[in-house]
Amino acid sequence: MSSQTDSPSLAWDGTRSVYSTLAALFAYGVRAKNALVYSSAYLVFIAGVEVATTMIALSLPLSPAPLVIALLTFAVYVGDRIADAEADAATSPERAAFVTRYRRLFSIGTAAAYGLAVALSILGGPTALAIALIPGAFWILYASDWLPSLGRYFSRLKEILVVNSAVVALAWAVCVVCLPLAYADRAFTPTAAVIFGYFFLDTFVNTEIPNLRDREGDAANGVSTLPVVFGVRRTRHVLYALDLCLVAGIALAFYAGVLDAAMTVGILVGLAYALCLAWFVGRTERYGRLAIAGEAKHLLVVAVVVVLGAVGF
Amino acid sequence: MWWLISGRNTVLLTTLLLVSIAVGTGAAILAWRERPKPGALPLVALLAAQAWWSTCIVFRLQADTIPAKLQWLQLGWIGVVCVPVAWLCFALEYTGRDRYLRAPYVAALAIVPAITVVLAAFGGHDLLVVESYTTGPGDVVHFEQGGPWYAVVAGYTYLLGLFGVAAIVELVTSDAIAFRGQGITLLIGLAAPWVTNVGFLLGAFGTGGVDPTPIAFAVSGVAYLGAITRYQLLETNPAPRRRARRLVFDGMREGAIVLDTDGHVVDANGYAIDALGIPRGAVLGEPVERIVPEYDHLRDESTAGHLRLGDDDGRTYDAAVTDVTDVHDRHIGSIVTFHDVSTYVRQRQRLEVLNRILRHNIRTETNVIHGYAERFADGDASRIVQERAERIEAVGEKGRQAVELFERTRGTHTARPLAVILDECVEAVRESYPDIDVSYDRPADHIAVASVLAAVFDNLIENAATHNEGDERTVMIETRADADDVTVVIADDGPGIDAQETDVIRDGGESALRHGSGLGLWIVRWGTEIADGRTEFNDRDPTGTEVTVTVPRLDGA
Structure with a gap:
C-alpha cells in the first residue's frame, strides 16, 4: 500500500507558500513603516539620540533624561497628529486615515507616555519637572476654549513669521539641553550654551523644511512661514545661511576650547549633511522625506562622535 | 503621631x-x-x-x-x-x-x-x-x-x-x-x-x-x-438628563402642580403658573385647596375631571391627579396635571345647538311648508314645492348625521356588527327604491366595525340608488374580511360621480369656486376617518361607480 503524491503540485504549493510568507512579511514591513512615519514615532528615537548628544558633549552621567524626552516627544507629536487628523485629511490623507484608525490607542498611549515622563522627571528635581511640564503648559495656553483671550494670543504666535518656528526651536532646545543638566544637577556652562545654540538653530531649520510642503495651506490660513513670505528659492538661501552660521559658531567654539574635537567634527559632518539637504529645497517636492532626512542628521552626528571617541580622537 | x-x-x-x-x-x-x-x-x-x-x-x-x-x-x-x-x-x-x-x-x-x-x-x-x-x-x-x-x-x-x-x-x-x-x-x-x-x-x-x-x-x-x-x-x-427633564416639565403644553403628602404645592411649571395667574412665589408652599379650589372634588371624581382655575375667564381645564410613589411604593406626593379644553367645550356646545336646529327647527318648518303646499290650486306647483321641502329636510338630516359624527370623535369607537348596519341600509333602500335590484353579499354576523360607519354606508348605498338611471338599475354590495380589516365595496351602474365631487372630497377642502353638491360624500369621508379607515372611489366600465371602504375590525378576530 502506498500513497502517491503529485510532485509538480507540491512544488507549486511550496512556491506559493514562500510567496505568501514574503507577501505577509512585506505587508508587516509596510505597516511598521507607516506606524513609524505616520505617527512620527521615529522622532522619539531621534529625540533620545539628541539628548544623548548633549550628555556626551557635556560629559554628563547617565540619567533617565533621554527616556523622558522620548516619552515627551511621543506624547507631543502623536498628540498633535490626533488633534490635527481632521485638518490633515486634505493634505496627508494616508497619514490622517492611519491616525484616525488607531486614534483610541494613540490617545491612551500618548496620555500614558506623558504621565510617565512627568513622573520620571520628578526624579530630576523641580527644574526637570518644570521642563517636562512645558508641553502641558503650551496645551493649556493654546486651548482657546477656557481662556479665550490668552488662547487666541498664543494661537496667533503660530501665525507670526520666525516667531512660530523660533518658539518650537526654543522649547525643543530647552528640553534637550536643560533636562539632562537638571538630572545631573549641573550649571549651564558655555559648552551647554553652544550646544543649546546648535539645537536651537538646527531645530529652526528642521521646522521650516516641512513648511515648504505646507506653504499653500499655510498661506490660505494666514500663517507666515519662510516659504510663504520669501518663496522657495530664498528659503533655501536662508537655510544655507543658518547652517553656515552654525558652522562658524561651532568652529569658534572649538578654537575657544569650549567644544572638544570629536563633538566638533561630529556636528560639522552633520552640518555638511544639512547643507546638502538644503540644496534639495526647490529641487524636489518630496519635502516630507527631506524633513525626515533632516531629523536623521542627529543619528549621523552621534555616530561620528561615538566612532571618533572609540578610536581615541 | x-x-x-x-x-x-x-x-x-x-x-x-x-x-x-x-x-x-x-x-x-x-x-x-x-x-x-x-x-x-x-x-x-x-x-x-x-x-x-x-x-x-x-x-x-x-x-x-x-x-x-x-x-x-x-x-x-x-x-x-x-x-x-x-x-x-x-x-x-x-x-x-x-x-x-x-x-x-x-x-x-x-x-x-x-x-x-x-x-x-x-x-x-x-x-x-x-x-x-x-x-x-x-x-x-x-x-x-x-x-x-x-x-x-x-x-x-x-x-x-x-x-x-x-x-x-x-x-x-x-x-x-x-x-x-x-x-x-x-x-x-x-x-x-x-x-x-x-x-x-x-x-x-x-x-x-x-x-x-x-x-x-x-x-x-x-x-x-x-x-x-x-x-x-x-x-x-x-x-x-436632569436639565432635559426640567426643560420638558417647564416647557410642556400642560399644567403640572406637584404636591407633597400634606397637599402643599412644592413645584409648578410655567404653564400652571400662567393658568393660575398667581406669582410662583405665592403658589409654592401653599395648600393646594387654596390654589385649586376644586381639588377635593377632582380627587373624588376618580382623580379626573374638569376644572376652572385662577380668574374665572371662562376657561375650562381637563385635569387629572396622579399619585407619586417611591421605590417602596409608598405615597410621597401627587401631581395635578391639566390642559385647556375651553375651545373643545365651546365647539361641543355649538354642535349641540346646531343639532337641535337641524333636528327640530328645519323639520318643523318643512312640515309647515308641506301642509300649506297641499292647498295650492296648481297641482304642479304644489308638487314642486313639496319636493323642494323634502330636499331641505334631507339636507337637514345629513347635517344632523354630520353633527353626530363630530360628537362621536370624542369617545372611543363603539363596535357594532357590520351585518346589522348593512341590513338596515339595504332594507331602507329596498323599501325606498323597490324597482332597484340590490345585490347584497351579507358579511358574517360576528364581524364588528365602528358604529359610526352606519352613516357612511347609509349615504353610500342611498347615493348608489338615488343617482341610478335606466331601466335595469343595480346596486351591488360585497364584503370581504381578513384578520385585521373588513372591506365593503358598493357599486352601481348609474352615471357615475362627477370627478369634481370626488376630487374635492379627496383634497379635503372646498372653496367658493370649487365645491361639492352636498354633504353625503363628506359624511362618507369624515365617518371613515373617524373609524380609522380609508375610502377609494373608482369608475366602473362601462358606467357606474365603485366605492371601496376599508376599516379595521373591532371584533378581535
Missing part, C-alpha cells in the same frame, strides 16, 4: 507616589481632551491636584534641608485642599447639577482651601496647623501635623467628599450599564484615598508622618482611566 521611616521604605514610598503621579497625569490628559464635556475640567483639576500633592511629597522626601522639606510640605497643601473642591465640582457638573457651580458658589467652596493655603504660605501653620519635626536616627526627619485648622480641613474634605458621593451614587442605580459602570468606578476612585486617609489618621501606616493618601490616588487614577476607556466617562455623560 510618630512613625519611623527607613531608607528602603522611602524608595518604596517614592516609587508608589511616582506611579500615582504617572497614572493621575495620564488620566488628566485624557480628561483634558474631552473638553468641553460636562465634568472634564473639574476632573482635570482633581487629577492635577492629587498629582501635585504626590509630587510635593516626593520632593519633600528628596529635599536635603529642613527648610526645603517644610517648603514642599507647605506647597503640598495646595493639592490637598484643591482635591475635595474639584471632586465636588466634578460630581455636580457631571450629574447635571451645574446650577450649583456658579462663580459665587465655587468661590464660597474655595474659602476654606484659600485660608489653608494662606496659612501654610505665611507661617500661619504655627498658629493653626501645628507642624513640628524631629530628626531621628539616620537623619530621618519626622513631621507631626495637627491642630484646630487641620481638623477643620479634614472635616471639610470629608464633607465635600460625602456631598460628591451623594450626587454620584444615583448613577449606580441608573438603568444604563454605562452610567452604572461610571458610578461604581467613580466611587471606587473616591473610596481608595478615603480609606487610606482614614488609616493614616488612625495610625495604621508606618510612613514616617507622610500621608500616603496620594498613593491611593493611583487606584483612583486607574479607576478613572477605566471609567473613561471602558464606560465612556465624559463621552456618554448623564449631565443633560
